[in-house]
Structure formats: structure tokens, C-alpha cells
Amino acid sequence: MPTISKKGHLMPQSPIRKLVPYAEKAYKQGKTVYHLNIGQPDIKTPEIALNAIKEFSLEILAYTRSEGSESYRMKIAAYYKKNNVQVTHDDIIVTTGGSEALLFAFGSIMDADDEIIIPEPFYANYNGFSTASGVNIVPVISKIEDNFALPPIEEFEKLITPKTKAILICNPGNPTGYLYSKAEIEKLAAIVKKHDLFLIADEVYREFTYDGNRHYSIMEEAGLENHAIMIDSVSKRYSMCGARIGCLVSKNKSVINTALKFAQARLSPPTLAQIASEAALETPQSYFDDVISEYVERRNTLIEELQKIEGVKVAKPKGAFYCIAELPITNSDDFAQWLLEDFSIDNETIMVAPAGGFYSTPGVGLNQIRIAYVLKKESLVRAVHILKEALKVYKN
Template sequence: MPSISNKGLSMPESPIRKLVPFADAAKKRGIEVIHLNIGQPDIKTPQIALDAVKNNTITTLSYSKTEGSERYRSKLALYYQKHGIDVSAENILVTIGASEALAFVIGSIADTDNEIIIPEPFYANYNSFSVVFGVKVVPIVSKIETGFALPSIADFEKSITPKTKAILICNPNNPTGYLYSKEEIKQLALLVKKNDLFLIVDEVYREFVYDGKQHYSALKEENLEEHVIVIDSVSKRYSMCGARIGCIITKNEILRKTILKFMQARLSPPSYAQIAGEAALDTPQQYFDEVIAEYEIRRNTLIEGLNKIDGVKVTSPQGAFYCIVELPIKDSDTFAQWLLEHFNVNNETIMVAPAAGFYATKGLGKNQIRIAYVLERTILKKAIHILEQALKEYSLNEN
């Protein structure tokens, strides 16, 4: 048969989705699967966004502007201004989700064999996009012992080479839930300016911050306009994962014009989804207050329960709705598959994301999983019980 590309063969499987066939098989056997593997909230989408699509009177569903509708971008600019970020519609490019946003950014700033430095563990698809564009991810390890805090600036300095194009972080972090502080963002700002690099910040979870802490956007840094690129999305903020609407925010005009060429090749972002996204911007603050309070309670429920399981190590996330959990096992890939194929409690089991796929350094994360606490508390408590019982039985089999 004709050969497959090396790029295709090198493309990593998603640790979040690769076990789906085993979950589907379990469901066909009558097993209920509790999905802790994916950040799909059970929070309802704001009705105002759903109604905007449902009640629309469009008669011809035409292309939108390549960079997104001006109305939507203007309204987005007002959202950021409300959060103390000085941007205009011209600084915003609308994309098909944050994934396309990141792909276009990487394609615009990096050539084959260029390097992007990323603290690990990181969102698994960062590895995928690096393969697509032939870019090398240079990981710097953050550790569970420090709560996955930003590695030292000295570690970043040592990793910078003539091929380095950018530093990429997710704030708050997926998969660790770590919230980078204002001081840490400022340290990175000084570093990228000193070395003439881009600072790419994935701020998809910017709304979800706990314990009275505040999110500090890299866009607030002065004299860094040519360096900062922010990625954002409606998916998590409004529980609109299926809308697939994101955006790129940058004041670097040359970069925006370059990204626009990639966007022209895919024509335009979806019109109905932009209508929903525009309407969602009118969501009252009460919605977010209630959602954030609910996630904080879910986090507390999960962390409290996990800390009671022998041999389990976990830190308390400060943002987003994920945590990395270290288990008393050798291989979380094998364990995650075993959960779906061979284990259940009262015909129920759990699906988790093996954490090795969130690292670039081979061998790291082998005994860790990522859990998304996007389900209600009663289900989380049930999932914790299933995990505890599974570990007891699995440890006997593994040893």
C-alpha cells in the first residue's frame, strides 16, 4: 500500500481520547463510565447564547469575515477592557477554537526545527501542533512537590538557544490547575524581552480562579506589545465546547497580518457559533459567580477524597478544573485501560487520562493521571470510591 507520512506516524495519540474505544466497549457491556478524562463541563450553557442561535432570522448562512465578524470582535474587546486589558477589535482574530488559534500562531512564528519552551506537564495537544509544524518542544519540568509552580528562570535561560522562538504557558494551567502569579508573569515578560522571544499565553481558563486569588493577564504587561500573544476560547467560560470558537489577541501588527494569511486559507470561522459567542458576552456576572463557587466546592470534594487514599499524591489546584494525581502504580496507561476492560463497582467504572501524554520528556508522568472535576459532587464522590477500590485490587495484580 502507499506509505504514510513520517509526520503522520509521529503524531501522538491524545491521552484524553485514545481510550474512547475501550470506554465504548464497556458501555456496550452495560457498564456505566464516569468520565473524569475530559474537560467537558456539565454546567449549562447560558440560555442567552442558545436563544441567539435558535431565534436568529438568517435566510442565507454566508461566510463571515476571515478574521471574524467586526461586531463580535468589538464586543470581545469590551470584555477584555472590562478586565483591565487595553485591546481593540483590530487586535483580535477569531478562530475555530483555541486549537486553531495555537496552530496558526505556531505556524506564523516558527519554522521547521525552531524551538518552543514549555513547562511540563502541559496540554497534550501542544505536542501535536509541534509535530504538525515540525517545531521542537523544549520541556522544563515542573514538579508535583512544588505544586507545579513555574520552574526557575535560570532553567529557562539554560534552555534558550538561537533556535528558540517562544515560551508557551497555560494560565491557569491545564492539566495541573496551577495559577501563575503576577510576579511569575513579570519574570517571563523580562525574559522574553531580554532574549527577543514571543510569550504565548493560553488563557482559556482565565475565569476559573479560586481561594480569592486573581488572574493576571500577560496582556497587562507594558512595553511588551510585540512579544505577547494570548489564546482564548468560549469553550470553558460559557460551557460551549461544541461551538469551536476561540481567538488570538496580539498588538503585533506584522504577526497579525501573517496569521491572517493562515486564516484566509481556511476561509472563515463558523457564523452561527460567532452569534452564540457574541450573545454569551452578555452573560450576567451572577452566572460566573455561581459556576466558580461550584467548581471550588467540587475541587475541595475531589482533593479531600483523594488525600484519604493510601499512596495517592495530589496538590490543590488554584484554577481551571483539572489536577494531576500521582498513583501508587507503575504505568497509568495500563491502569486506565484495565479500569475500562476489567474493573467495575456495581457496574460502574471511571475513565481517566494517563498523564504521560501531557509530558514531552519520555518516562515522566508514567504513574500519574489527570482528573477533570467537571461533574457534580455526588458523582465525584462515587468516582473517588471506585478509584480507591480499583487501586486496592490493581496493586495485587500489578505486583
């Protein structure tokens, strides 16, 4: 019988999606499931983006350029300039979601067995992207006690070897909601310049910052032009996860020219989705003001309710729409499955994401879950009540 590749065996399952069969079984049993497990916003996609597709007429749905349509890239560059990021359309490659942008970045700067340092917990698919690219993640652990702030820069320096090619951060962070400060970015900039490394920043949640905090992009940092690679996406910003449009941005021409070869190999990003994404750039600021206000209220509601549960520790997010909660249990994978299979209150239960999959260090995060506060406040209150009661039963 033909065998599966070693890479295929090593490819991790999504900690977010692997519980879907249990949720589907719960549905069939007539249960209501509150989804705290996935970052799919319930915020409506801007009408201007949807109308662009409805009103677009064509006879042939053709390829676009491999790097994305010129008009879209020029408008993205204009959007960045409004946000103090000075780039041109030639510094941008449009990708099929931020995921493809990360794969292009990994493929462009690293060879098999090269190393990339990532503060953990991190977006679970970084594990998958590294496996697919044949590179090794070297984790540096951030702690819930520190609200998942950047670990001391000395901890990064200890991990740098001749195989180290890059440091990767998510800012604001998924799954922690942590927002790196300008001072923290400056520390990272200094170390990548000192050791001649790349600094990759996944900035797909850049719009989602709270409490008066401002997002500071690595592309704003002077002297980092040859080191900085920014990853972006329309998925969360405009609640357009299904569009699958992202981009890779860098002022390093060798990076862009190399990534373009990967882009050419997959031909082009989706044409209709680019049309919608280009239109979305005209979304008024009032849309974001309303969205941010809603997420602040949801965050505050969630954190306040979680803090009422004995034995639960939670970090307060400064951005994005996730938080990590530490529970008085030993195995959140087992707990998350049990919630769907064996527990309900008035035929209602919750679906959470076990946090172990957001680490690459074995055995870390097993008593933690990631919660996405993408539900209405009333639903969040109900979901946390279910969690509180579930913990009582589960521990007994």
C-alpha cells in the same frame, strides 16, 4: 502501496481520547462510566447564547470575514477592557477554537525545527500542534511537590538556543490547575524581552480562579506589546465546547497580519457559532459567580477524597478544573485501560486520563493521571471510592 508521511507517523494520539473504544465497550457491557478524563463541563450553556441561534433567521448561511465578524471582535475587545486588557478589535483574529489560534500562532512565528519552551506537564495537544507545525518542544519540568509552580527562571535560560522562538504557558493550567502569579509573569516577561522571544499564553480558563486569586494576563504586562500572544476560547468559559470559537490576540501587528493570512487560507470561522459567542458575552456575572462557587466545592471535595487514599499524592489547583494525581502504580496507561476493561463496583467504573501524554519528556508522568472535576460532588465522591478500591485490586 502509498506511504503515510513521517509527520503523520509522529502525530501523537490524544491521551484523553485514545481510551474511548474501551469506554464504549464498557457501555455495551452495561457498565456506568464516570468520566474524569475530559474537560467537558456539565454546566449549562448560557440561555442567552442558545437563544441567539434559535431566534436567528437567515436565508443564506454565508461566510464571515476571515478575521471574524467586526461586531463580535468589538465586543470581545470590550470584554477584555473590563478585565484590564487594553486591546482593540484590530488586535483580534477569531479562530475555530483555541486550537486553531495556537496553530496560527505556531505558523506565524516559527519555521521548521525552531524550538518552543513549555513548562510540563502541559495540555496534551501542544505536542500535536508542534508536530503539525514541524517545530520542537523543549520542556522544562514543573513538579507536583511544588504544586506545579513556574520552574526557576534559570532553568528556562539554560534551554534557550538560536532556534528558540517562544515560551508557551497555559494560565490557569491544563492539566495542573496551577495559576501563575503576577510575579511569575513578570519573570517570564523579563526573559522574553532579554532574549527577544515571544511569550504565548493560553488563557482559556481565565475566569476559573479560586481562593481569592486573580488571573493576571500577559496582555496586562507593560512593555510586552511586541512579545505577547494570547490564546482564548469560549469553550470552557460559557460551557460551549462544541461552538469551536476561539481567538488569537496580539498588539504585534506583524503577528496579526501574518496570522490573518492563515485565517484567509481556511476562509472563515463558523458563522452561527460566532452569533452564539457574541450573545454569550452578555452573560450576567451571576452565572460566573455560581459556576465558580460550584467548581470550588467540587475541587475541595475531590482533593479531600483523594488525600484519604494511601499512597496518592495530589496538587491543589488554584484555577481551571483539573488536577494531577500521582498514584502508587508504574503505568497509568495500563491502569486506565484496565479500569474500563476489567474492573467495576456494582457495575460502575471510571475513566481517567493517563498523564504521560501531558509531558514531552519520555518516561515522565507514567504514575500520574489527570482528573477533570466536571461532575457533581456526589459523583466525584463515588468515582474516588471506585479509584481507591481499584488501586487495591490492581496492586495485588
